[in-house]
Amino acid sequence: MPTGEGYLRSLARHYGTGVYPVNFQDEAATKPAMDAWANKNTGGRIKKAPARYDRRDTFSVLNAVYFASAWNVPFDPADTSEMPFTTADGTQVSVPTMSGIQELASARGTGSQAVDLPYAEGFVMRLVLPDSGDAGTGAQDFADAARALDAAAPSPTQLYLPQWDQKSSFDLRRVFAGLGLQEMLETETDFNSIQHGLKITQAGQAANITVAEKGTVAAAVTQINARAVSGAAPRDEIRFDRPFLYEIVHVETGLPLFMGKVSDPR
Missing domain, CATH: 3.30.497.10 (Antithrombin, subunit I, domain 2)
Incomplete structure (x- = not known):
């Protein structure tokens, strides 16, 4: 096409x-x-x-x-340790968790807190932590966090972040x-x-x-x-799925060289 x-x-x-x-x-x-x-x-x-x-x-x-x-400030692997993490259904599990103190922009809003963790090349990972265990869809949380973090000044922040x-x-x-x-x-x-x-x-x-x-x-x-679909050129279809006749024709003279009938192609 x-x-x-x-x-x-x-x-x-x-x-x-x-x-x-x-x-x-x-x-x-x-x-x-x-x-x-x-x-x-x-x-x-x-x-x-x-x-x-x-x-x-x-x-x-x-x-x-x-x-x-890479992170703007990498986490020290020596500070990574197993820490508890509570899943959405209330189950507590143990997961490798990174930790460190960094100068980060953070903000607390109604029902959540957020932080921007910067990368070295002009990107950040924006993390939003709802106060309840259910993170929901996050669309409104991220919109609120963006406005709050734009106005937040970086300050020393202890961060605990699981690997995933x-x-x-x-x-x-x-x-x-x-x-x-x-x-x-x-x-x-x-x-x-x-x-x-x-x-x-x-x-x-x-x-x-x-x-x-x-x-x-x-x-x-x-x-x-x-x-x-609708734009495809229409095509005729014929299925040879029942007995049929055939002939082999010399085009210039129209002379049939072979002719026959196929009743069972096996």
């Missing part, structure tokens, strides 16, 4: 990339190529493209995010549906600038993060697969 010129220009201008022509019917070649792209662009942290492969698709867009940075290594993989179509993006999932016209009649068929995301004394490494790949 041809790709829209305007979309190609946007890819080149804003993302420094283009499209890679592939044969989706050839899964043995195309799926490993997608997996290799995900592996390369996440530093090997995500080995496979996250969305389910379907030979009927005509388009797949992949986006990768890779982050690796998390992985996740999920179906993004369900997320989109939950957000009310039903029109985006059902449209066969809104993505015409990419391919005529394009409709989203699968969407997936895989992500992982490792947080330790030296810093953080994180990676994510988002993939949205689509298929040209």
